[in-house]
Amino acid sequence: QLYEDFVYHFGKKFVGKYGDGKKQFNKRIVVATAQGLARLEEDSEAFNYFKENTECIIFDESHTTPANTFDKVCNSIFSNAPYRW
Numbered sequence: 001q002l003y004e005d006f007v008y009h010f011g012k013k014f015v016g017k018y019g020d021g022k023k024q025f026n027k028r029i030v031v032a033t034a035q036g037l038a039r040l041e042e043d044s045e046a047f048n049y050f051k052e053n054t055e056c057i058i059f060d061e062s063h064t065t066p067a068n069t070f071d072k073v074c075n076s077i078f079s080n081a082p083y084r085w
Contacts, residue, residue: 002060003031018046025049034059037077038069047077056083 006015006029016024019036025046040047057078062070074084 006031034065034069034073037073040077042076050077051080054078054081056085057081058085 003015003017010029014028016022016027016030017032018025018030019033023046024030025032026049030050037050040050057074059065059070059074065073078084
């Protein structure tokens with residue numbers, strides 16, 4: 001639903017989806033699943049893109065996410081993002 005809302009408001013040109021079989025990571029806004037991000041291999045194209053190009057991450061439902069998944073996503077993949085909520 002969140003992905004659909006972002007597409008509606010910002011357009012498909014600017015919104016990507018990562019997870020659930022989709023790997024659209026080179027968009028201005030990406031709606032991703034924690035499980036999809038946790039499966040990223042270090043030094044893969046997507047991992048490096050997220051690490052180098054992410055300015056802001058909003059992690060919803062973090063209380064339902066396993067600690068090792070949360071750690072990898074927030075403290076590894078997005079460790080360079082200056083704004084993390």
